[in-house]
Amino acid sequence: xxxxxxxxxxxxxxxxxxxxxxxxxxxxxxxxxxxxxxxxxxxxxxxxxxxxxxxxxxxxxxxxxxxxxxxxxxxxxxxxxxxxxxxxxxxxxxxxxxxxxxxxxxxxxxxxxxxxxxxxxxxxxxxxxxxxxxxxxxxxxxxxxxxxxxxxxxxxxxxxxxx
Amino acid sequence: xxxxxxxxxxxxxxxxxxxxxxxxxxxxxxxxxxxxxxxxxxxxxxxxxxxxxxxxxxxxxxxxxxxxxxxxxxxxxxxxxxxxxxxxxxxxxxxxxxxxxxxxxxxxxxxxxxxxxxxxxxxxxxxxxxxxxxxxxxxxxxxxxxxxxxxxxxxxxxxxxxxxxxxxxxxxxxxxxxxxxxxxxxxxxxxxxxxxxxxxxxxxxxxxxxxxxxxxxxxxxxxxxxxxxxxxxxxxxxxxxxxxxxxxxxxxxxxxxxxxxxxxxxxxxxxxxxxxxxxxxxxxxxxxxxxx
Numbered sequence: 253x254x255x256x257x258x259x260x261x262x263x264x265x266x267x268x269x270x271x272x273x274x275x276x277x278x279x280x281x282x283x284x285x286x287x288x289x290x291x292x293x294x295x296x297x298x299x300x301x302x303x304x305x306x307x308x309x310x311x312x313x314x315x316x317x318x319x320x321x322x323x324x325x326x327x328x329x330x331x332x333x334x335x336x337x338x339x340x341x342x343x344x345x346x347x348x349x350x351x352x353x354x355x356x357x358x359x360x361x362x363x364x365x366x367x368x369x370x371x372x373x374x375x376x377x378x379x380x381x382x383x384x385x386x387x388x389x390x391x392x393x394x395x396x397x398x399x400x401x402x403x404x405x406x407x408x409x410x411x412x413x414x415x
Numbered sequence: 416x417x418x419x420x421x422x423x424x425x426x427x428x429x430x431x432x433x434x435x436x437x438x439x440x441x442x443x444x445x446x447x448x449x450x451x452x453x454x455x456x457x458x459x460x461x462x463x464x465x466x467x468x469x470x471x472x473x474x475x476x477x478x479x480x481x482x483x484x485x486x487x488x489x490x491x492x493x494x495x496x497x498x499x500x501x502x503x504x505x506x507x508x509x510x511x512x513x514x515x516x517x518x519x520x521x522x523x524x525x526x527x528x529x530x531x532x533x534x535x536x537x538x539x540x541x542x543x544x545x546x547x548x549x550x551x552x553x554x555x556x557x558x559x560x561x562x563x564x565x566x567x568x569x570x571x572x573x574x575x576x577x578x579x580x581x582x583x584x585x586x587x588x589x590x591x592x593x594x595x596x597x598x599x600x601x602x603x604x605x606x607x608x609x610x611x612x613x614x615x616x617x618x619x620x621x622x623x624x625x626x627x628x629x630x631x632x633x634x635x636x637x638x639x640x641x642x643x644x645x646x647x648x649x650x651x652x653x654x655x656x657x658x659x660x661x662x663x664x665x666x667x668x669x670x671x672x673x674x675x676x677x678x679x680x681x682x683x684x685x686x687x688x689x690x691x692x693x694x695x696x697x698x699x700x701x702x703x704x705x706x707x
Contacts, residue, residue, distance in 0.1 A: 257419045275466065277425035278453075284694070297416045298454040302520060311523040317453045318524070321423055322446075322468060366519065387607055388518025 253288040260324040264289070267331030279305040282320035283330060291361050292329040295390070302389030305392035306330050307356055312369040315390075331361035334368055336375045344368055355393030362389045367403045371375035418456040427469040429583055431471050436579045445581055446470070447490050447529035448461045450521045469679070475528075475583065477500060479589055484531040484550075485589055489582040491530025494519070494538075496527050497586035505589040508547065508615055510641045511599035512539040518607050521533055523663040526583045530569070534574045537609045537635030541568060544585070546615055546632035559583070562626040568639035592619035592627060596702025601634070602687055604678060610635045614691035616699040618655070621699070626650045631696060634686040636673040644668045655700040668684040 261270040262270075264287060271286050275320070278297075283289045283306070287386045295303030297316045304315040307329040334342045344367055354360045363386055370377055370385035377385070383396075391399060419546055426432035436443055443465035446452055455461045475490035478499065485505050487496070491637035496502065497513040516522060516539050518531075531538040531551065544564040548680060552561050567574050577581065601613035616631035618639075629650045632642035644655060646667055 257423055258423065276418040276423050276456075277418070281417075298457050299450060299521065302518070305520050306680070312520045313519045313524045314450075316457075317521075319418075319423065319449075319453075319466075320448075321425070322470060325471075338547070369519065385519060388520045413692050 258289060258321050262306055262323050263323060263327045264381075265329055271320075275321055277320045278316050279306070279318040279320045279323050279328070279350065280315035281311060282323075283315065283328070289330050289332050293358055293361055295362075301359070302366065302386075303359050304360040305363060305365040305389065307333075307369060310372070312365050329365075334364055342368075343409050344371065344403070346349070347400040347406035347409065348399070350396045351401040351405055353394065353398045359384050359389055359391040359393075362393065364401055367399075367406070370403065371407060371410065377403070378403065385394075416457040418453065419459060419462045421456075421463055422465055423466045423468060425471055425497055426470060429469075429472055429581065432467050432472065432581050433556045433579070435465070435467045436695055437583060438444045439467075441578045443467055443578075445532070446531075446671055448521075448525035450517065450525040451535070452529075452532045468564070469581065474476070480505060480589075481586075483589060483591065484586045485575070487587065489525055489532075489584060489587045491528070492528050493517075493522040493527060495614045506543075506547070506587045507595075508597045508599055508617060509540070509587065511597065512543045513616065515533060515539050515599070515601050515603070515607070515610070515613070519634045521607075527585060531564075531585065532574060532576060533584045534568055534570075534572050534639070535609060536571050536615065536639050537611070538640075539599070539610070539613060540632065541601075541634055542613055542615055542634035542640040544587075546630045546642040547588045547617070548630075548644075549588065550586040551582060552586070553577075553580045554583040555580045561586075564676070565642065570638045573680055590617065590628065594621070594703050594706045595619045595628075596699045596706055597699035598702065600691055600695055600698075602691070610685050612636050612673075612687040612691055614688060614695045616692070616695040618650075618672065618696070618699040618703045620700070622701040624654050626653055626655060626700070629696075631667070631669070631692060631699075633668065635691060636668070636684050638672045641671065655696060657697060659661060660693045660696040660700070664689045664696065 257272040273296035285407040293303040444463040475488040597617040599615040601610035614633035619628040630648040668689040
């Protein structure tokens, strides 16, 4: 069958973007293949691993469980949108480097989105809050401890106003 | 794993959604949060020709507090349900149940109505709906009907929703008794996974600690979540102790016929359900005793 195309227009990392998509194009495929924002990773593609997490209107969601057409009119932030305006790593990203919170890096974009969403709503999370916030993100390398450390470090640095 | 081709209509109103359902019938599916539907499509377990997206219908996202119930639009996000303090005061089991539902990313997108319409027998919100006997408003193009949860759930992933109907509202009964306690618990292999077995209870007591109203149920141990209104009624007038809770729980689970699968045998599920029912009855009763 020949597939119909639908027009979409949305904001991605603060920039208006538009495109033509088939109904079945997932949001993550559109971000990666049409906008070439390949920071968002595709892991399991059925909503288990969390690697594809992006922010939808400020809240983290799985971009493999949304069709691009459903993002029409909404605001998306991907991992590329976390960096500072001068291209420097954010406090959170730098904290992942500092504590060695990544190894292969595949889960990292999703972890960063989940962690940033936590810090946005809860600037002084407990360890339990942190573990709960990244509960939907799988990491096969680190054993999670350094990721938890990274997020706790970022929260401390942000509270102190240091980077 | 990509979804098979389909066409999509983004309904602006419930009327438009019902009109589209009327037109396309069996060939269409409603998509709400999509947290179960999209994986099923990716696995090609479902191949609808049309998806009717109800996410942009603001009329399906509301909460209204009546005297004896909280009315909720079917497309209310699970994160909104979990966060709302007024709702937690009126229907406390919802927040307690949602603590076991998925993860932040899925609760931000998943909806209350979607979970009920999907009707996974081990899902948490259907269990709460079943034990409180929530009322569900089903809307079609030229008719609306209301079913109780006990009539709505018919089997694993099956409900009385007709192909031309959309779940529009959920009415969660709110108990007005001052001294009410509730509890929800489950065992799953990882937090946020579907339950191997789940149990929930809500109990109201008088000043002497005698039960005046009891509701309890189990999930994951039968083709639908199960409530036990007759056994619950027998507890009215009693002070609940551990022996009594245990006896009632054993009587409740004796009639269950759980499935065996790779995660748990039927015998283990039944045993677990009994343990969890005993636990939630006791916890709900203790909470009711100290409630002000």
